[in-house]
Amino acid sequence: MTVAIRATDLVKSYSQGVRALDGVTLEVNSGEVLVVMGPSGSGKSTLIRTFNGLETLDGGALDVLGVSLDATHGERQVLAIRKRVGMVFQQFNLFPHLSILDNITLAPIKVQQRAKASAEQRAMELLDQMGIREQAYKYPAQLSGGQQQRVAIARALALDPEVMLFDEPTSALDPERVKEVLDAMRQLAKGGMTMVVVTHELSFAREVADRVMFMDRGQVVETSDPETFFSNAREERSRRFLNQMQH
Amino acid sequence: MRQRRLLVQVGVAAVLIGLLALLVNNLAVNLIRTGLGLGFGWLGRPAGFALAETALPYAPSDSYLWALTIGWLNSLKVIAAGLVLATVLGVAAGAARSSNNRLLRSLAGGYVALIRQVPLLLQLLFWYFVAFLGLPSVPIGGLIRLSNQGIQLLGLNLSVEFCAVLVGLTVFTGASIAEIVRGGINAVPRGQWEAFRSLGLGEGLGLRRIVLPQALPAILPALTSQYLNLAKNSTLAIAVGYADLYAVSDTTITQTGRAIEGFLLLLLSFLLLNLLISGGMAAFNRAVLGRLNRSR
Ligand SMILES: Nc1ncnc2c1ncn2[C@@H]1O[C@H](COP(=O)(O)OP(=O)(O)OP(=O)(O)O)[C@@H](O)[C@H]1O
Ligand SMILES: [Mg+2]
Numbered sequence: 001m002t003v004a005i006r007a008t009d010l011v012k013s014y015s016q017g018v019r020a021l022d023g024v025t026l027e028v029n030s031g032e033v034l035v036v037m038g039p040s041g042s043g044k045s046t047l048i049r050t051f052n053g054l055e056t057l058d059g060g061a062l063d064v065l066g067v068s069l070d071a072t073h074g075e076r077q078v079l080a081i082r083k084r085v086g087m088v089f090q091q092f093n094l095f096p097h098l099s100i101l102d103n104i105t106l107a108p109i110k111v112q113q114r115a116k117a118s119a120e121q122r123a124m125e126l127l128d129q130m131g132i133r134e135q136a137y138k139y140p141a142q143l144s145g146g147q148q149q150r151v152a153i154a155r156a157l158a159l160d161p162e163v164m165l166f167d168e169p170t171s172a173l174d175p176e177r178v179k180e181v182l183d184a185m186r187q188l189a190k191g192g193m194t195m196v197v198v199t200h201e202l203s204f205a206r207e208v209a210d211r212v213m214f215m216d217r218g219q220v221v222e223t224s225d226p227e228t229f230f231s232n233a234r235e236e237r238s239r240r241f242l243n244q245m246q247h
Numbered sequence: 248m249r250q251r252r253l254l255v256q257v258g259v260a261a262v263l264i265g266l267l268a269l270l271v272n273n274l275a276v277n278l279i280r281t282g283l284g285l286g287f288g289w290l291g292r293p294a295g296f297a298l299a300e301t302a303l304p305y306a307p308s309d310s311y312l313w314a315l316t317i318g319w320l321n322s323l324k325v326i327a328a329g330l331v332l333a334t335v336l337g338v339a340a341g342a343a344r345s346s347n348n349r350l351l352r353s354l355a356g357g358y359v360a361l362i363r364q365v366p367l368l369l370q371l372l373f374w375y376f377v378a379f380l381g382l383p384s385v386p387i388g389g390l391i392r393l394s395n396q397g398i399q400l401l402g403l404n405l406s407v408e409f410c411a412v413l414v415g416l417t418v419f420t421g422a423s424i425a426e427i428v429r430g431g432i433n434a435v436p437r438g439q440w441e442a443f444r445s446l447g448l449g450e451g452l453g454l455r456r457i458v459l460p461q462a463l464p465a466i467l468p469a470l471t472s473q474y475l476n477l478a479k480n481s482t483l484a485i486a487v488g489y490a491d492l493y494a495v496s497d498t499t500i501t502q503t504g505r506a507i508e509g510f511l512l513l514l515l516s517f518l519l520l521n522l523l524i525s526g527g528m529a530a531f532n533r534a535v536l537g538r539l540n541r542s543r
Contacts, residue, residue: 052445082447093442097460097538106456107446159447 002030004065004163004194005051011059012046012218020046022218024060028163033195035205035226038215039241044198047215048165051196052085053078065162083111086156090168092148094140094155100127101136104155112159119158126154130184146177150184157188164188166197200245206230214238274507289503290315296498298490300406311499318495319516325409325491326478326520329416333477334470336417337424342454344429355425362422368483370419375411375487408489412481420477427469431462463535471528475521492516 005028012021020043028034036044049055050062053069062069067081095103104123108114114122127133130150132143140148149169156164166185170178182204189195189208199205205212205226212229214221214237222235233239278285294314295307302320305313343355362370384394392399397406405413435458443453482493493513500509 054441054444079447079449082445085445087441087445089438089441091438093436093438095439095442095457107448110452110456111447155446 003063004028004030004032005196006063007047007050007060008062009060010047010050010057010062012043012050012055013058019218021050021057021060024215024218024220026213026220026223028194028196030162030194031192032210033189033193033197033208035209035212036196036198036215037200037205037212037241038221042215043218044215045167046218048087048167048196048198051163051165052082052087054087083159084161085163085165086159086161087165088149088152088156088167088169090171092140092145092152092172094148094151096140098139099136100132100138100140100143100151103140103151104158107155108158123154123158126157127151129187130154131180144177145173146180149173149177149181153181153184153188163194163196166195166199168198168200170199170201202230202245214241216241277507285507287508289505289508294499295502298495299488300409300490311503314495315492315499315512318490318492321409321490321495322481322484322492322516322520325412325416325484325489326481328413329420329477329481330474330524332413332417333420333424333473336421337473338428338459340421340425341428341432342459344425345432346450359422359425362419367415367419367480368486371411371415371483371486374415374418375408378414379407379411406489408484408487411487412484412489412491415483416477416480419480420473423473423476424470427466427473428462430469431466432458434465435461467528467532467535471525471532474524474528478520478524479517 005026007024007026010021010024011019013019022043024043024047026034036047038044046055050057050069051064053073056073057069057071059071064081065084067077069077069081094100095106098106101120101123104126105116105119108119108122109116124133124136127136130153132147132150132154135143135147135151140151143151153164153169169185170181173181178201182201185195185197185204186208197204197209207226209226211223212226213223214229214233214235216237221237222229222233224234228234229238230242233242290312291310293308294311296314297307298305298314298317300321301317302324303317305317340355340358343351344359346352346355380395382393382395384392384396386392391401395407397404398410399405432454439457439461440453443457448456481491484491485494485497488494496509496513500506503509
């Protein structure tokens with residue numbers, strides 16, 4: 001089994017002296033789905049944003065798909081890794097001035113130098129896969145939140161990434177729109193995609209995750225298989241968090 | 248409350264009417280005193296003065312009208328070139344101010360701070376007397392040749408006066424445009440940066456394709472007023488002896504004594520120029536907003 005992400009003792013502090021990451025160590029295997037949970041401010045976003053170089057590190061060793069992204073990495077490593085790691089944000093972050101199709105084909109055309117026709121064909125396939133083929137020529141603001149988030153997933157997939165990062169992809173959605181996005185992610189996981197997912201969707205975690213990692217105050221509290229985590233968490237802090245989640 | 252507002256309105260109107268009456272009165276008195284009457288026949292008479300810079304053939308024996316036209320063309324030339332260059336410089340400096348490269352950021356910040364402290368007139372004089380007249384004769388790569396006689400650029404012969412005005416207007420207006428562009432860029436949500444970065448797009452490409460198009464609606468109205476400022480500021484060209492419309496009008500008025508007609512023509516010319524600029528920008532603005540609305 002190959003390791004997709006290997007992080008050792010990651011440290012990240014912001015200027016105000018907050019340690020957003022305080023010695024985080026973890027491994028994500030190829031084809032694995034890791035769900036990350038934890039209270040607000042525990043460092044979940046900061047952690048997965050280091051995996052594609054959106055955040056720089058102050059300490060520790062980070063290896064993503066064989067590329068080092070530690071404190072000393074340069075611009076070239078970052079650009080190389082971003083073509084191979086897709087990211088989906090809580091707020092979708094679609095480009096509002098571009099059509100759905102252009103949102104998806106921009107990076108393949110500009111970053112991978114793919115021909116326009118083949119990039120568009122691939123985009124239509126992905127939209128099909130996300131069940132929103134008929135939205136291709138609309139603009140983001142004309143779509144519902146759930147549709148926008150599925151476009152964002154398609155956009156990230158268009159570069160054929162080896163790893164997908166999700167930062168609370170359903171937190172900004174109306175409850176009735178959550179399922180369509182989770183279904184798309186389920187499908188992706190079934191296809192063998194390596195995924196790191198920050199989410200508080202318990203049923204998704206229970207059903208799809210290979211492992212659940214619980215964070216608090218920039219540290220990993222525990223990492224367990226979902227069965228153990230949800231019914232029999234090892235740490236008191238995890239149990240307290242789960243209790244709050246369920247009420 | 249409403250009554251008070253009405254009262255203020257009436258007061259303002261009364262003052263305006265008073266001022267207008269004063270102006271008309273002065274005009275009439277001046278016209279009578281000079282004994283010339285209002286007329287434009289003198290425009291056909293030979294101008295008698297030489298012009299250092301002529302876009303079209305001109306000799307002192309040509310009419311005042313032709314001399315003024317040459318001046319108009321000179322103004323147009325420096326304004327058009329200034330608009331383009333100031334925009335390029337301003338966008339570059341504005342983008343540099345929001346870059347994550349510290350050196351670029353402070354260079355651009357220093358440029359804006361410095362240029363905004365110094366009056367434009369001083370800057371023009373600096374470019375003319377210090378920067379351009381002080382130039383030694385140096386050929387650069389055969390395509391560009393600098394000297395205190397002017398600049399030869401790919402067969403184009405640019406006078407020192409033109410260059411001083413152009414550079415002065417560009418550098419001055421570019422600083423204001425940089426601030427506008429920076430403001431527009433900052434108004435684009437951070438998530439847009441993160442989105443294009445996470446897709447492997449470089450900073451320059453992301454700025455051009457993602458950020459600037461979204462900043463444009465916030466930038467354009469303020470940009471229009473900077474363009475109008477540049478056009479108006481171009482009249483300072485007279486300080487370095489560039490034969491723009493204002494300089495030619497000035498000479499014409501001195502020679503003919505036709506101050507009122509001269510200023511009327513000058514006013515009309517600038518009105519026309521500014522309407523052209525505003526009209527062009529309004530059309531551009533509509534196109535941009537139309538595109539954006541379609542995307543809503
Ligand atoms: N740009 C920033 N500047 C300063 N502090 C920051 C910044 N981003 C995050 N932090 C701080 O770092 C810590 C971790 O933040 P992070 O966003 O990673 O938490 P999170 O687990 O994703 O929280 P949430 O569930 O609210 O999204 C918090 O204390 C936060 O205030
Ligand atoms: Mg977060």
